[in-house]
Amino acid sequence: MTKQFTLTIDGVQVTVPEGTLVVDAAKLAGIDIPVFCYHPKMEPAGNCRMCLVEIGRPVLDRASGQAVMENGQPKIQFMPKLETACTNTVSEGMVVLTQTEKARDGQKGTLEFLLTSHPLDCPICDKGGECPLQNLTVEHGPGKSRFLYDEKLHFAKQVPLGELIWLDRERCIQCARCIRFQDEVVGEAVLGFEERGRSTQIISLSEPGFDSVFSGNTTDICPVGALTTADFRFGARPWELSASASICSQCPVGCNTTLNTRREAKAGGGIVVKRVMPRQNEEVNEIWMCDKGRFAHHYAESQQRLVKPSIRQAKASWTDAFELVTKNFESSRSDVVVLASGRLSNEDLFNLKSLADGLGGRSILYTDMGGGDLTALVGVGQGTDLGKLGKGDVLLVVASDLYEEAPIWYLRVKQAADRGATLIVANARATKLERFAKYAIRYANGDELKTIAGLHGDGKIAQEFANAQNAVVFYGGDGLGLGGTTDLAPACAKLLKDTNHIGRANNGLVGVWQRANDQGAWEMGFRPEADLASALKGRVVYIVGADPAGDDPALALALKGAKFIVAQDILETLTTQMADVVLPAQAYTEREGSYTSGERRVQRFYAAVPVRGEAKADFAIAGEIGRRLGLNMENGSARITFDRLAANLKDFAGLDYNKLAEVKPQWPIVGRGDLYYGGTTYENKQGLGVQLSTAAERGETVSLPEVRKDSALRPKEDELLAVPVTKLYDLGATVSSTGLLCQRIGAATISLHPEAAKRLGLEAGMRVALSFDGLGGEALVKIDDTISAGVALVPRSMGLAVREPVSVRVQILAEAKVN
Amino acid sequence: MRVIEPIWELSRGLARTFLSLFEKPVTVQYPEEKREVRPRFRGRHVLKRYDNGLEKCIGCSLCAAACPADAIFVEAAENTDEKRFSPGERYASTYEINMLRCIYCGFCEDACPTEAIVLGDNYELSFTDRRDAIYPKEMLLEPVSAASLLTPRSVEPGVFKRSVPAMKDPQD
Numbered sequence: 004m005t006k007q008f009t010l011t012i013d014g015v016q017v018t019v020p021e022g023t024l025v026v027d028a029a030k031l032a033g034i035d036i037p038v039f040c041y042h043p044k045m046e047p048a049g050n051c052r053m054c055l056v057e058i059g060r061p062v063l064d065r066a067s068g069q070a071v072m073e074n075g076q077p078k079i080q081f082m083p084k085l086e087t088a089c090t091n092t093v094s095e096g097m098v099v100l101t102q103t104e105k106a107r108d109g110q111k112g113t114l115e116f117l118l119t120s121h122p123l124d125c126p127i128c129d130k131g132g133e134c135p136l137q138n139l140t141v142e143h144g145p146g147k148s149r150f151l152y153d154e155k156l157h158f159a160k161q162v163p164l165g166e167l168i169w170l171d172r173e174r175c176i177q178c179a180r181c182i183r184f185q186d187e188v189v190g191e192a193v194l195g196f197e198e199r200g201r202s203t204q205i206i207s208l209s210e211p212g213f214d215s216v217f218s219g220n221t222t223d224i225c226p227v228g229a230l231t232t233a234d235f236r237f238g239a240r241p242w243e244l245s246a247s248a249s250i251c252s253q254c255p256v257g258c259n260t261t262l263n264t265r266r267e268a269k270a271g272g273g274i275v276v277k278r279v280m281p282r283q284n285e286e287v288n289e290i291w292m293c294d295k296g297r298f299a300h301h302y303a304e305s306q307q308r309l310v311k312p313s314i315r316q317a318k319a320s321w322t323d324a325f326e327l328v329t330k331n332f333e334s335s336r337s338d339v340v341v342l343a344s345g346r347l348s349n350e351d352l353f354n355l356k357s358l359a360d361g362l363g364g365r366s367i368l369y370t371d372m373g374g375g376d377l378t379a380l381v382g383v384g385q386g387t388d389l390g391k392l393g394k395g396d397v398l399l400v401v402a403s404d405l406y407e408e409a410p411i412w413y414l415r416v417k418q419a420a421d422r423g424a425t426l427i428v429a430n431a432r433a434t435k436l437e438r439f440a441k442y443a444i445r446y447a448n449g450d451e452l453k454t455i456a457g458l459h460g461d462g463k464i465a466q467e468f469a470n471a472q473n474a475v476v477f478y479g480g481d482g483l484g485l486g487g488t489t490d491l492a493p494a495c496a497k498l499l500k501d502t503n504h505i506g507r508a509n510n511g512l513v514g515v516w517q518r519a520n521d522q523g524a525w526e527m528g529f530r531p532e533a534d535l536a537s538a539l540k541g542r543v544v545y546i547v548g549a550d551p552a553g554d555d556p557a558l559a560l561a562l563k564g565a566k567f568i569v570a571q572d573i574l575e576t577l578t579t580q581m582a583d584v585v586l587p588a589q590a591y592t593e594r595e596g597s598y599t600s601g602e603r604r605v606q607r608f609y610a611a612v613p614v615r616g617e618a619k620a621d622f623a624i625a626g627e628i629g630r631r632l633g634l635n636m637e638n639g640s641a642r643i644t645f646d647r648l649a650a651n652l653k654d655f656a657g658l659d660y661n662k663l664a665e666v667k668p669q670w671p672i673v674g675r676g677d678l679y680y681g682g683t684t685y686e687n688k689q690g691l692g693v694q695l696s697t698a699a700e701r702g703e704t705v706s707l708p709e710v711r712k713d714s715a716l717r718p719k720e721d722e723l724l725a726v727p728v729t730k731l732y733d734l735g736a737t738v739s740s741t742g743l744l745c746q747r748i749g750a751a752t753i754s755l756h757p758e759a760a761k762r763l764g765l766e767a768g769m770r771v772a773l774s775f776d777g778l779g780g781e782a783l784v785k786i787d788d789t790i791s792a793g794v795a796l797v798p799r800s801m802g803l804a805v806r807e808p809v810s811v812r813v814q815i816l817a818e819a820k821v822n
Numbered sequence: 823m824r825v826i827e828p829i830w831e832l833s834r835g836l837a838r839t840f841l842s843l844f845e846k847p848v849t850v851q852y853p854e855e856k857r858e859v860r861p862r863f864r865g866r867h868v869l870k871r872y873d874n875g876l877e878k879c880i881g882c883s884l885c886a887a888a889c890p891a892d893a894i895f896v897e898a899a900e901n902t903d904e905k906r907f908s909p910g911e912r913y914a915s916t917y918e919i920n921m922l923r924c925i926y927c928g929f930c931e932d933a934c935p936t937e938a939i940v941l942g943d944n945y946e947l948s949f950t951d952r953r954d955a956i957y958p959k960e961m962l963l964e965p966v967s968a969a970s971l972l973t974p975r976s977v978e979p980g981v982f983k984r985s986v987p988a989m990k991d992p993q994d
Contacts, residue, residue: 124986126882126935127898127912160911160985171985237898237912240883268897268916 010097025088025099026054027671035677036101037110037139039117039226040178041089043671043681044290045187048089051117051178053139055085055109061096070096085109107143114144120156120201121227122173130228132241135679136176156201164194164205165213166746167233167294168222172204175229181205181221188291190417190439191215205229211747216410216731219297223281223290224682234298234743235278239265241683244277247611248689250598251279251296252346252591253737255516256411257600257692258288258296261685262592262611274612276300276592282685284692285669286388287604290684293410295731295738300592302740303612307575309587310616316580321617324584329631331543331567331583332362338566339364340542343529344549345521348596349605350644351621352520352527353651354636355547358625360528361634367538368521368529369549371727371799371806372480374492374514375525379654380698380705381496382603383475383511387694389415392509394423397471399458399498402451402491403479403515406435407731409601412477412515425467429454431482431726432796433789448482448726448794448808449717452710455494459501474504479515482726482796484807485531487716493708500707506699513601517729517799523599526654526695536561543567546578547621548588550736553577555804556778571624574736587618594620595641597663599695605655606692607663654695664690716808718793723759725775725797725811733800751803753782753813754796760786763813773797775811778804853946864926864941867919869962872987875971877907877963878938880986881914885930885939893923894930901982905974909987917959921947936987 006021010028017032024047029036039051059081061070070077079098085106088099100106118140125131158172182194182205193209207213222230244263251258259282267275279300281292312324332339341359343352343366359366389412392398398416405413413436420426420439428437429444437443442464446454458465468474476495480488496512504510516522532538535551539561546568552559553576562568562581570582579585593614597607626638637644642660649655666687674686699705718724732738732747739745753773755765765771769784780803790796795813797805850857859865870878881898899915907913930939949955966972
């Protein structure tokens, strides 16, 4: 137990742990000390001087160490000058005065200084209305400035720091929150100060500008309008926006978000999502989110949206479409294959599974990653919070590039390592997370299982893992396909079980899935199929939220051989073009539902915008088909569907929408009127979600599948093995329909070891033709000396259908320099 | 006395009537004739321009925020030198006032930081369709005397460098 100190702030007594900063203690006591540079998620800097207060400490007798008493009260000695509340830690008996004339004078003077060169262009500033500088000037600032208006320092207009973030140097007050965020929180020092004195300005130190996937967060914590997003530039005034709670649908982290909506003339007066902001959930995303989640929301408003059902490419009514679908499902019951992806919500997947089971057909999860059954057995326990891991804990990241696959996990894992947790990164190539790892294990492709097996026993790393208080293992599909990950998961699970790191909070296995709700799909009973092509041939296929034809020409071919195809999606895809019946579904912004995150936290999202056209929610469509087939299914309410789901699945027992919507107080306090403290992150009033219990936690016997000794995939002599890796910004529909992020996608690449490139006579920047598995494609050559010589990295969703490690032949096309 | 008093009162009244025959009539032959409005009359809004024809409105939406009847809808966009509407960075790409909602209180005028929106002297508003009551920006903008003063227009790069045009404190 840390020592507790009691201090008095403006007459309010407050008891806080040792080491607490005065500004935080005041916050706990309900007193807002104005700050600009201080942020509760970062180390104090003390460079804005806004938090000046009077601080007095009890006078101690030198001989006895006891407080000197005066009139029965401890004698308090005040410092002759004001002190900063953000750099002083509390001490016993401290007295803080924030409202004295001296303190107010100090704050007023600081603001007058900060405003000497501020352009006061609030009417056109995107921050205007939610600007700490505006708020604090109204509250604490002087009515007039004694400085000369004509001597204001002028910079040229706003400049882009990168494609996503704009900088207005006149508005900047040099608090360095953005720089410190990149340095301390993210660990990517891509911003810095240039020049001195009044000419001090923020510059980007990277090429391309502001090269970080967390750049949007700097606009949230910027206390002025210096950093704004290009996406929201002049988009709306903050007070005009309505807010609806949502969950990010881009990756398995499940960041809590708020969708800001407003009417838009361009949309014919319809309500559209203007921006996506993080919503505080300290156990999931804290107050951050990545740029993909922030900017890649435009796909829901894309022109490619399906708005009306169609039968063989001709527009049709829902009744006709339902009738045709029902007729075909009815006549070939057990031949029906439901192929669904983790883009769908728990409710959708539950109804689809019920439909498949009711017909006696198959339900297949469309994914390239296995092991979700094991995360339900030995996943992280209830109450897991990566933010609490530190000294004595171990984090193991295997075959996953968290920076590209699940950026907020990267951030949280990195911060756990900063707090003293032992980070072990095991991968076949260098990843960004490796820099923070105590042990970086670089294995050869194909040695994944051997590497995990090596963590059992007496080795130094193995010992540290076994002796850890808490251990979390993240495993992913970096360089692996469905087969490889299906083999990897039991190995990781066994490691955790053998070292007794299961069945408790902050211990267990986490899958770094490809899609937001893959974990939920596993919970509902969907399972992937190794030979998907032959599972589809000759069947009646119901494809929901997936585009197999667009992803893989082999699957497109298989679909051509299907008996009947029903495709249900929000956007037009190659699969919907091949389908006999197309059913338009609602985007997650238009409906209610819930996702299960990779940490098995079930979280609710809410409707934010009106439904496009005649689209229906996925669960409602599946429910309607089920009803027409005589099955007892819900086709109207997401809440009732969830209740049914909870009644049917053991892990979800006792859950309902009200439980998911429960909140509790969180630290730091954000979202009150004082936006200067935590930034513009939204306060969480709509639910923190509930983590599912694991089988191990409930004390059930955990029997793991046999761990294979070796997975067969490793490069053979004189052969190039193409392995898939994940890129955050790929050609997937979510990114490519966002103009801003498109600029960061880049070309399809193939990364080779310098030796392999030399052997094949290739140089960086060459355009090559690839042929694999009877398929082909083009890519630019990249050289990466951290990968094995016989291996080539091919990014997923970049037009090259490498879903499993596969032998590839490379042929030079033409020379083009890659920038 | 009882007889004389009413007659006296009656003739006094009729005398007033008779005298007014020779007064200048107050009746105005509207619509052929129109009376000038008072200096502080609050009529239909006008979006003002600078002398060079550029729009004063910067699309800040403060008028919409101040409007008690929620009659104003503003959307902003960014100026470029090739397509410039206003001297600063930002202009109103959409500016609509629903004249049926407007209560002519003049709060929008008060809120406007650039004195762009002004309640003019036009009170002749009539519509045959509710939708016609929504006046778009083209109808609200002050007309110009020459085509060269029209917006948007292409300007020399580097002339308009400030994020907001330099403004004097508003004078009454």
